[in-house]
Amino acid sequence: xxxxxxxxxxxxxxxxxxxxxxxxxxxxxxxxxxxxxxxxxxxxxxxxxxxxxxxxxxxxxxxxxxxxxxxxxxxxxxxxxxxxxxxxxxxxxxxxxxxxxxxxxxxxxxxxxxxxxxxxxxxxxxxxxxxxxxxxxxxxxxxxxxxxxxxxxxxxxxxxxxxxxxxxxxxxxxxxxxx
Numbered sequence: 001x002x003x004x005x006x007x008x009x010x011x012x013x014x015x016x017x018x019x020x021x022x023x024x025x026x027x028x029x030x031x032x033x034x035x036x037x038x039x040x041x042x043x044x045x046x047x048x049x050x051x052x053x054x055x056x057x058x059x060x061x062x063x064x065x066x067x068x069x070x071x072x073x074x075x076x077x078x079x080x081x082x083x084x085x086x087x088x089x090x091x092x093x094x095x096x097x098x099x100x101x102x103x104x105x106x107x108x109x110x111x112x113x114x115x116x117x118x119x120x121x122x123x124x125x126x127x128x129x130x131x132x133x134x135x136x137x138x139x140x141x142x143x144x145x146x147x148x149x150x151x152x153x154x155x156x157x158x159x160x161x162x163x164x165x166x167x168x169x170x171x172x173x174x175x176x177x178x179x
Contacts, residue, residue, distance in 0.1 A: 090134035097132050129172035148173040
């Protein structure tokens with residue numbers, strides 16, 4: 001029975017994978033057991049799925065595709081990361097406001113999502129207005145206007161943003177400029 005080169009290569013690759021997995025298992029056994037014991041049920045399932053996917057990609061030759069995607073992401077990341085980090089405080093404050101509103105208001109807040117519903121100064125404190133715009137209480141008028149413009153460009157309803165968030169951003173600007 002003759003074994004062709006392709007079959008030998010596949011067997012060699014499978015043996016190499018098993019050898020590396022075995023060595024990693026014995027070297028990392030005790031730290032890995034402690035770490036796995038600290039994981040919850042869904043996290044264990046996610047980890048198991050990731051490991052199984054990795055093994056299948058390596059064994060099936062699809063690892064090259066995954067490697068290409070990771071290298072492509074690493075090539076683009078230096079250009080994207082500064083933009084993400086620049087807007088992170090504003091995005092974080094908006095997320096906090098949205099989550100806080102959902103927890104407090106429930107159905108009542110969801111029914112009042114039009115522009116006018118958030119347009120009274122009784123619904124937002126000055127501290128919350130600073131939080132919505134992602135500013136410090138020491139911000140001047142120019143910083144308030146710039147933060148408002150930046151957030152409205154991202155969250156305007158005409159560009160797919162939420163009416164409620166746009167109203168909150170406008171209300172925050174209105175409250176802070178009146179002070």
